[in-house]
Amino acid sequence: MLRAILLASALCGAVAPAYAESSAKDVQVALRSLRFLTAKPTPPVQVAVVHAPDNAESRRDAAVLMEAMSSGKVSGTPVVARLVDVSSLDSLSGAAVAFVTAGLDAQQNAIFGAAKALGILSISTQSACAEAGHCVMAVQAEPKVRIVVNAMAAKASGIDFEPTFRMMISEI
Amino acid sequence: MLKTTFSSALALAVGLAAGVAGAPAVAQTMDYGALEELFGEPVTTSATGKPQRVTDAPVNMVIITAEDIRRSAANDIPEVLRRVGGLSVMRNSMGQADVSVRGYNQPYAPRLLVLLDGRQVYLDHFAMTAWQNLPVQLSEIRQIEIIKGPNAALFGFNAVGGVINIVTYNPLHDDVNFAEATVGTQDHIQGSVAKTVRMGENTGVRVSAGAFKSSEFSTDVNPAFAAFRRNPETKSVRAQSVSQLSDTEQLSLEGTFSRTDESGYLPFPGYSTSRFKTWSVKGGYSVDTSLGLIDATVYHNAFEGFVNCRMAGWVPLDNSVTVLKVQDLFKVGTDHTARLAAEFRDNSISNTPSVSEGRTGYKVYSGSAMWDWQATSDIAWNNAVRLDVMDLYRTGPSHANAMYTNADYDNRRIWGVSYNSGAVYKPTEQDTFRVSTGRGLQAPSLIELGFHMDAPLPSPPMPAGSTLFTSGNPNMKPTVVTNYEIGYDRGLPEIEGKARAAVFYQTNRDLKSLPPDPAGVPPVLTREFENVGDSNLWGFGLGVSSDRADGIRWAANYVHLQATDSLSVDANRYPVRFEESTPEHTINASVGYTTGPWEMDLYTQLTSGYGVLETNLVGGMPVRSHKDISASAMVSGRVGYNITDRTSIALIGVGIDEAEHAVSAAPEAERRVFLRLSTRY
Numbered sequence: 001m002l003r004a005i006l007l008a009s010a011l012c013g014a015v016a017p018a019y020a021e022s023s024a025k026d027v028q029v030a031l032r033s034l035r036f037l038t039a040k041p042t043p044p045v046q047v048a049v050v051h052a053p054d055n056a057e058s059r060r061d062a063a064v065l066m067e068a069m070s071s072g073k074v075s076g077t078p079v080v081a082r083l084v085d086v087s088s089l090d091s092l093s094g095a096a097v098a099f100v101t102a103g104l105d106a107q108q109n110a111i112f113g114a115a116k117a118l119g120i121l122s123i124s125t126q127s128a129c130a131e132a133g134h135c136v137m138a139v140q141a142e143p144k145v146r147i148v149v150n151a152m153a154a155k156a157s158g159i160d161f162e163p164t165f166r167m168m169i170s171e172i
Numbered sequence: 173m174l175k176t177t178f179s180s181a182l183a184l185a186v187g188l189a190a191g192v193a194g195a196p197a198v199a200q201t202m203d204y205g206a207l208e209e210l211f212g213e214p215v216t217t218s219a220t221g222k223p224q225r226v227t228d229a230p231v232n233m234v235i236i237t238a239e240d241i242r243r244s245a246a247n248d249i250p251e252v253l254r255r256v257g258g259l260s261v262m263r264n265s266m267g268q269a270d271v272s273v274r275g276y277n278q279p280y281a282p283r284l285l286v287l288l289d290g291r292q293v294y295l296d297h298f299a300m301t302a303w304q305n306l307p308v309q310l311s312e313i314r315q316i317e318i319i320k321g322p323n324a325a326l327f328g329f330n331a332v333g334g335v336i337n338i339v340t341y342n343p344l345h346d347d348v349n350f351a352e353a354t355v356g357t358q359d360h361i362q363g364s365v366a367k368t369v370r371m372g373e374n375t376g377v378r379v380s381a382g383a384f385k386s387s388e389f390s391t392d393v394n395p396a397f398a399a400f401r402r403n404p405e406t407k408s409v410r411a412q413s414v415s416q417l418s419d420t421e422q423l424s425l426e427g428t429f430s431r432t433d434e435s436g437y438l439p440f441p442g443y444s445t446s447r448f449k450t451w452s453v454k455g456g457y458s459v460d461t462s463l464g465l466i467d468a469t470v471y472h473n474a475f476e477g478f479v480n481c482r483m484a485g486w487v488p489l490d491n492s493v494t495v496l497k498v499q500d501l502f503k504v505g506t507d508h509t510a511r512l513a514a515e516f517r518d519n520s521i522s523n524t525p526s527v528s529e530g531r532t533g534y535k536v537y538s539g540s541a542m543w544d545w546q547a548t549s550d551i552a553w554n555n556a557v558r559l560d561v562m563d564l565y566r567t568g569p570s571h572a573n574a575m576y577t578n579a580d581y582d583n584r585r586i587w588g589v590s591y592n593s594g595a596v597y598k599p600t601e602q603d604t605f606r607v608s609t610g611r612g613l614q615a616p617s618l619i620e621l622g623f624h625m626d627a628p629l630p631s632p633p634m635p636a637g638s639t640l641f642t643s644g645n646p647n648m649k650p651t652v653v654t655n656y657e658i659g660y661d662r663g664l665p666e667i668e669g670k671a672r673a674a675v676f677y678q679t680n681r682d683l684k685s686l687p688p689d690p691a692g693v694p695p696v697l698t699r700e701f702e703n704v705g706d707s708n709l710w711g712f713g714l715g716v717s718s719d720r721a722d723g724i725r726w727a728a729n730y731v732h733l734q735a736t737d738s739l740s741v742d743a744n745r746y747p748v749r750f751e752e753s754t755p756e757h758t759i760n761a762s763v764g765y766t767t768g769p770w771e772m773d774l775y776t777q778l779t780s781g782y783g784v785l786e787t788n789l790v791g792g793m794p795v796r797s798h799k800d801i802s803a804s805a806m807v808s809g810r811v812g813y814n815i816t817d818r819t820s821i822a823l824i825g826v827g828i829d830e831a832e833h834a835v836s837a838a839p840e841a842e843r844r845v846f847l848r849l850s851t852r853y
Contacts, residue, residue, distance in 0.1 A: 143665055164202055
């Protein structure tokens, strides 16, 4: 009965939230996307998870992201993940990817500035970050894979994706 | 949200004027596996020429995956295709099956363009596909891409009823090695093998080969045609390599050979025996430049064969086609993708058997353009147009009974414009609306244009020495197919599935058909290929499927087709009726279950009645008439057991519900059971 109601609801056009909290599947999508960079990072991929320890939302998101990479391998790609405090962005040095956790809207610009200066690919699971030009890429795994790349932010960061990939994602 | 038309047009214009923004990048051929893993769905370039997720394609498209093929309870590609709503599969023999999209099926079905990794395997001499002769093994196929309706703006002539592109694994990206052995009822023996080799870090090579032989259907046949029953036999080999020459360049090479002996049903029509031998070579070079992804392909297909039919005995046939095409695919700004392409094609048959010298053929010069506009985050619009100019030629002496001179061919030009336009609207993550239209041209086949042949007529009833002269006609017009379609797709995460609906209307102008029954006065009777009028079709399709994580999968689809002919020919001389060849109702249903190492799949197809043309002998003369094919069901199934992660055994039954299935004018199709052992290494 419940299944029937859910199905009827879906058929009537019920819409899922655009972006939920980060998930392990989001991390998989993000790291699989690295295969389509023109300059691919040398494995193991150094991933910085930028968070604010005093921000509960950021802390929760960071925990999810770190857990997703805790095995040292995501979708066959070796990764080394570490936490970076948003108050010490100098620590981003050496990373190939900077995950911008949720709840850091006020600090996104500063994070992007630091990542851009180091040529680091900044990624968020919040589309607003890419739309605002504060991240190069936003990813979403569910309900359907969606990848948004801010072309200006990518160019400013010296990040370039293969043309086939660019034709299949949303560029803004 | 909606960006202004002006700003988008300006961006496109600036981009085109300034070349294309963006630095050169790496890798040219699509890594289907990596992209499918990333997006969680199959990807394709067959819809528009642009890389796309299948759910983004602005056409009615179905992709059959390697897993679908493996579990399909099929032993060849036509049986795999039978599960797709809107596809009609008419099995004329163990070797020959004819496939059409949305009705109008007939022996040697001409309306479906079939490609193998983008190389045409559709045979232009008769405008047909010899499915058993395709040099590809089922287990090396990554996916089969099916486009319903015309897609001629991308593929050119003959992509009118639909397009099927068989995409195999890429030896640069995919390490595919397998060996399979199949035995079955009716003396069936089959084997296939493939080996992928890496040569250094930048080159992958795969060689595959396969062969089968079996007993032909032993069901009843008109005694006058019994001599044409032939046990089918096929051998094929294919070698393919892809090399990464540099960060921005790739080179691909392919060579194939295949040979087939089989019984079948000719479009003239009649039960017959055929021998086909084909070989091909293909080279491709792609490079990523500041002007975009530039891809150049050249290939040559050669066909040699014989058809043994009641009237003419063994008739030699050949076909040689060389294709050169170049395209540039580029993105302009963030919202526009464009493709510019040019193509040259030289396609000919020898003038035998009428005379021993010379060739009849045509050269085709084509130009095409595609523009894809991501208008908003949820609306995309794709437009493509193509111009094909076909110049006929004929060399060598003419037959004594010929109705046309070489000059009639040399002065004949056929040209036409094809287009495709489709808009995709995705209001939610689960809903996709699609509105599209397409116009395609089906060129007359080389046989229809240039075949000149005498066949002796029986005496009596004809005077001694009488002949039937069959003539091609250089003045034939291409059939023009225009399709209008609205589609809706709905993701159903609640059942781990999806639903699809589509309604369409199709016009077919200047259809071509079999030559009429003979005219004239003995000792020379004649018949000539002609355009026969129009036919319109409307229909709709509904489908729903589910593939659950708990191992249960099921699917069902229904397609309704309603064709109406408006023919311009004398029905007494021309018994063809396209509307009768199109079944009104087709239902496909399947259910599958996986538990541990076991896999079970069951497929059913229900088809309403339809009509076919058959040839019988009356007073020694071949006379065509209609044969009604009754509504029928066909059930197939597969039970598989995975012995290890790499080795499996499967019992496959095709048409297991009845011993015999009447599906065409040819002898009834028999139930077949196969046992297959597969291993990947």
